[in-house]
Amino acid sequence: MQGMSNWQQDVYAPELRGGFQLAYFAAAADLVREDSAGIAVTSIVSSLLGNDAGKVAAGNGEMLLPMHPLQAQALMLDPAVRALMDSGQIRYLGPAGPVFTATSSVRTVYSDDAAWMPKFSLPVRITNSKRVNRRHELEAGVAVARLFERAGIDMFEPRLGFLHDSAYLTLDFSGQAESGFEVIFRENPFRGRAGDPVITVSALTAEPRPGHSSLFETIVRRVAQDHDISVRQACRRWFECYLDCALDPLVKLYDRFGVALEAHQQNSLLDLSQQGLPSRYLYRDSQGFYLSNSFRARWYGLMPDIVQIRSLFFDD
Template structure:
């Protein structure tokens, strides 16, 4: 890859978009580079040096564009079994030309052709406006990515395992999203201060709110207003009549432009106190803020569309956070499985206004398990598995290679042992939580935080997200006996079929497969070995589990596909999933590499095909080597 930051951002944007397209829209026609050359060589006898200088072990996937009498051919430099291919050069074939032949095409131009094809084929209402909206987000995402890559390309903190460094290292964003860095609503000048990728720090904006307008709740002995008072030293602003609310500065400016807020300010029910106090910094979600010396993190609404949605704290999320903080504590699950922890959101505070579900002042208060001095060797799975920027290795590959060198073991052995430890502290406990308590988690990679032990192996897994709980209706009586208030938060309960679908996507496709794909692409260990390990562990778990987890595991081992969130199709239809019933995005079917009906090798042909595909990259692991690694 060229070291030019524009090329890096363009290629990274294309890779995210193309993986979505292949998974959600069109699987394409796959051929080896050698087969592809044989088909088209005669058409390019005069110019075959550029178009066909592709290694024999690469693949080509052809994408038809029938509405444009054209097709694309994409070089696949790494073909995965779990959804994250790596791409090289792109070629365009226009059938209506006088002498039709393949020509090189830039990644962005290829994306524009694919977008045009989708909308011509789809026939959605308001198609032209939806297409323009998607194109705006694609361009915005790529331009933002260019800015972040330029700023961070020489920053050693991208390889850091300190909590906030890893939170702010996601320069490429969500690899399963077509617009991973879309930030509509964030002005150009605001990125330096408020974008986590640019590591800015900023003070908060404060308001005095008349107590009659305040609604707050806490699952702890301390109230939300006292958490704020102790965090930000705003005691001088607190009066017998007023409570102090901090606000993200971008949200504060939005609020000050609302008629209903201006009216309350005129009545002295709200007093604008401006910006002051200690500087906070953004975590990977942009709107959750951190300070290493505070016991709490603070999550605000912001008037910015990030990936799919406008980021607004909904009232039901506030209630759910407090209820789940209390309910999870009462299960005692983390006492029995101490390597598994949930970072709860035990308190909220907001302004209640008539006829408004949300006022815009909603503040969620989150535990901070990573204060100064205890914030090392801690990283999100999203940062760990992100593509490398200008180095040859991802953060995970760097870590595994250093670990292998220290332990004097082979890369496959070290990778297998690391993966087994991760399974034990993260994946198996989540399945057992669902089986024992009917609680499933939306454990996608950005909401999954991992802490390493002194050797460098996974020690503790942390889940965070008050929007990410699914309670089984079949367990409702039991859960309500533990925490009666759970009966009042109806949005938390789902039937097990929906839970199994969502849980399978977030836990497997989004989360675990990202680790498997990263290890495979980084030549640490073969994907097929890791998938076989997962099949074995799931088969053993199936014999032990007796509740909802048993049905979940059985479906993973038997169904030929896994329902997977279709971020591209969600964007094509311009759906804000946070604003629709059940926060339901578009879902599609992902071929299940864990199914007994679908052998692990079937997604890429035979095992010999895999070896041919990745001859230089293949990692052969003997069964005895795997057994020794896990032991």
């Protein structure tokens, strides 16, 4: 990461497991743009506040917006935001709610007390680029969540799951595609399961610290010990289980529904709760869904508006 001071990394970097509250703004409702595939966005925001829901409130004609503290600081230095704050159309309310911590993507944050994982734009560079929620990404996340529910894709394969970005909230500034207030609400199926071994493939395959074994090696050796088999046999069994949940269902997904995923290691989560063996693959990231053009007519029948989101459809 580039753009975080050392003390900020202690709080906001996933490796250091820091904790922080979200920052909240109140904004005039006519500036707000929001959509959801299910629960109302106002209910989602209220739920994120937890016990502070009664302490932080929007006034008449206002809506609340949660924000990552780093992004909140950057926004308040933006001249357009300052002008709206001076006119009273945006108010900064400060930190509130439960403690969140960064996931491996840094800008998606998790709290065991929250049913949603907000995903923010951040004013820092992560893997060489500044990460910004684009408007078309917000719309695509909601559209895909609606489509999957209506088409029965969410339930067709028990070994495959999706963390949908099924709601969003932002402010609409004249002449700007994005205002910086874009926040995506990602479903959190891990609430109350903070101790469960659900791990990104990128974490499994990461280089170990000097003098230590990799996480993957540690898990495979534990499988060998628990099942009283050789490490070689444990490697084979682990990989067979991996293919069963992380390859076969993805091929079926494309064959049956024309949906392909950008299923790289950072977007891939494995449930290892079955004695260290992969039992379920979970996919995250609304930017990585690709719908086949050959299925366009089928999806149009379920959701006519989805064909307007051009970034979703690709040649076979």
